[in-house]
Amino acid sequence: MVVKAIKDIYNLKDTIVAISTAPGESAIGIVRLSGPKALSIANKIFISKEKKKPSRFRNRSIHYGWIVDRGQKTEIRKQKTKAMSQIKNPTPDRTIDEALLTVMRAPATYTREDIVEINCHGGVLVLKKTLELTLSRGARLAQPGEFTKRAFLNGRIDLAQAEAVLDVIRAKTEMGLGTALGQLKGKLSKRITKIRNILIEVLANLEVSFDFSQEETEGLNSRQIIKSLKMVRRNLEELIKSAEGGCILREGVVTVICGKPNVGKSSLMNAFLKEDKVIVTPIAGTTRDIIEDIINIEGIPIRIVDTAGIIEPRDLVEREGVARSKKCLNEADLILFLLDNSRPLSTEDLQIINSIKGKSIIVVVNKIDLKTKLNLKRIEDFLKGKRIVKICATREKGIPSLEDNIKKHILGGKVKIGVESAVVTNLRHKKALEESLKFIEASIKNLKEERGEELVAEDVKEALGSISCIVGEITPEEILDKIFEEFCIGK
Ligand SMILES: Nc1nc2c(ncn2[C@@H]2O[C@H](COP(=O)(O)OP(=O)(O)OP(=O)(O)O)[C@@H](O)[C@H]2O)c(=O)[nH]1
Ligand SMILES: [Mg+2]
Structure with a gap:
């Protein structure tokens, strides 16, 4: 699988950490860890009220305690008994914050990895110190969007859904939010999968015809293939049309x-x-x-x-x-x-x-x-x-009429804007669909003109490749990087 190859490129063995809440003072700030060492790092920095290690917490349970810098291993050994006494009375110089810690075990988590979330007080310094403590115990600072990228690389969501996460965060209107949530739930992905399946079947049929003589396969087979390709064309055109209003909602x-x-x-x-x-x-x-x-x-x-x-x-x-x-x-x-x-x-x-x-x-x-x-x-x-x-x-006179005219102008009586009609909201997706459509048109033409199955199969493969980019089946690394760079750190 291509996704597997990508997994090797991005080091998923690292445990990543980030402050997942917005910078600045607030009531609560969250430090989030994801990866194989999330629980063992939590063990090193958290002292729970019930004196239990986070790795022994029940899955998806939340615990009260203290974030404490207990020094590195040797120091811990020296001060083992001392450290236990901190549970009742944490010494102020080693205690970073009073916190709630949640443990979520793989695979039913956002990233499909072990996740630990630490709810600290929302002060800038407290969060920074907690973050630094996790870094000193073996975590690595997450890149922007790396948690969501892992959800994608680990196969929990496809690329279109990962992009929808960003759209949900950035949505400025109810309608924009509605379409982003639809995409996150897989509304677009389902349509793409349906088209991909038809194209894969067409390819299989074309390959069968390579192996038999013209007379054996002609007629029914090529009629069926043209029918399937026309269905794909209709679906692609519909999706591209929906992008007119959809992209407006997003951008x-x-x-x-x-x-x-x-x-x-x-x-x-x-x-x-x-x-x-x-x-x-x-x-x-x-x-x-x-x-x-x-x-x-x-x-x-x-x-x-x-x-x-x-x-x-x-x-x-x-x-x-x-x-x-x-x-x-x-x-x-x-x-x-x-x-x-x-x-x-x-x-x-x-x-x-x-x-x-x-x-x-x-x-x-x-x-x-x-x-x-x-x-x-x-x-x-x-x-x-x-x-x-x-x-x-x-005096704010005429503003409603101006707004009404702006709306009419944008819609131009043609573009439909609505949660239901907007399946495609992303320019990247629109371009991929247009590219795919171009190859489908060519394949239909070549098939009608009996240019040979090999040539038609090439077009269909290209069309399949373009559309697969949307869900991330075969998406080049640099495109992935570009997509996730847009995210904030901690998402
Ligand atoms: N009577 C009246 N005065 C207005 C109206 N709209 C703006 N003004 C006045 O016109 C002056 C200029 O308004 P601005 O909104 O600063 O104009 P502007 O086009 O942004 O100007 P620049 O930034 O200099 O290019 C101000 O004194 C406003 O109070 C209006 O509808 N009626
Ligand atoms: Mg002005």
């Missing part, structure tokens, strides 16, 4: 607010966020850096970005701000182009229009509480077919 839609200085970009950002996050002043050129946050429009995560309005930078800082704004506009999925209702159209407006032409744009006319001086006649051509929404950012 969010990058929506950039742009417009000339003072038009009210930051005020709109604050109106979206319902808080005074960004500085707003009557001085043109207030915002110089880009500011980003996430809003939730009916379950769709929107990455909203406020930019600098400056067009002609006067100094180095402004120049950098303008460069960043331009980069943002280039990468935007959607642009909210702001115009000021209280000022006539200016060359600055026209300059911006020129730079965003051809992009996905909603035109937002701000400051409708003030007397209208804006005349849109000159830009009629640019406005053709675009949504125009009127708002007053400072």
Whole structure:
């Protein structure tokens, strides 16, 4: 098995450790150990109230006690009796913390290895000292995502499910969470397995035809194979279609607010966020850096970005701000182009229009509480077919209508977004499906044109290879590394 080969590359004999809770002060902090030495390390650092070693604890039981630095082996021997007296009265200089320790034995654990979880107090120093103690007793610091990587390498979950763990952690909306949980439960994996099984059967049939003469296998066999390949094609197309909405749920839609200085970009950002996050002043050129946050429009995560309005930078800082704004506009999925209702159209407006032409744009006319001086006649051509929404950012008027327009714009009446319809949410998966589809199309064509089973089998093998990458059956090491690098340490 390829997975076995991968197991050899990643040293699973190590016992890994990490602080699994977020950094900073909190009520509780968790240090997690996984691997063959998890229990013996726990024995060396934990003194339970009932004077029992962690390796003798009942599986999945939680115990009260103390994390104690009892020194290395020789010292322990010397102080054996002394150490026991610490149970009742731990000496402050050797006791690191009062803690709860949980033992979970392999294989029914997150990583399928022995796991020990230590619930310490959430102080930065306490956690660091507990972590260091486990390191000095034989554990190794875990890399980002290494616990989940082990769950994958040990065969508890496939790669798509491992990736879903990260999506669950990062989900910004209920819908995003729903789709991530679906993937974690194996919704996508089941569909992929079904397609893989059909392709494996097709390959077997093709190989049979290599061994017999044309007359014996022709007809029924190739008709059946084409039928199966068409079924695979349908399934792949369906999954790729679901990725349109699915990827939006996972990645969010990058929506950039742009417009000339003072038009009210930051005020709109604050109106979206319902808080005074960004500085707003009557001085043109207030915002110089880009500011980003996430809003939730009916379950769709929107990455909203406020930019600098400056067009002609006067100094180095402004120049950098303008460069960043331009980069943002280039990468935007959607642009909210702001115009000021209280000022006539200016060359600055026209300059911006020129730079965003051809992009996905909603035109937002701000400051409708003030007397209208804006005349849109000159830009009629640019406005053709675009949504125009009127708002007053400072009084939060027109925001629901703007949100509704953003949603409609994203969905475009075509893209379905929902927990049920979004099976594929990850660009990596989408690309693999597209690659697989390409080879299936080729195989159907070659089969119809009777180009020979060997050629068709090659295409089917390629299609199978691409789709297998999704669940991690044959995934190159560097791709695995890239996927798990994104995780936080301790997951
Ligand atoms: N009357 C009125 N004033 C507004 C409205 N929106 C923004 N303003 C005012 O316009 C001024 C500029 O607002 P900002 O939100 O800082 O504008 P900006 O586009 O971010 O400006 P820069 O960051 O300098 O590019 C402030 O004094 C706001 O209070 C509005 O809808 N009505
Ligand atoms: Mg601003």
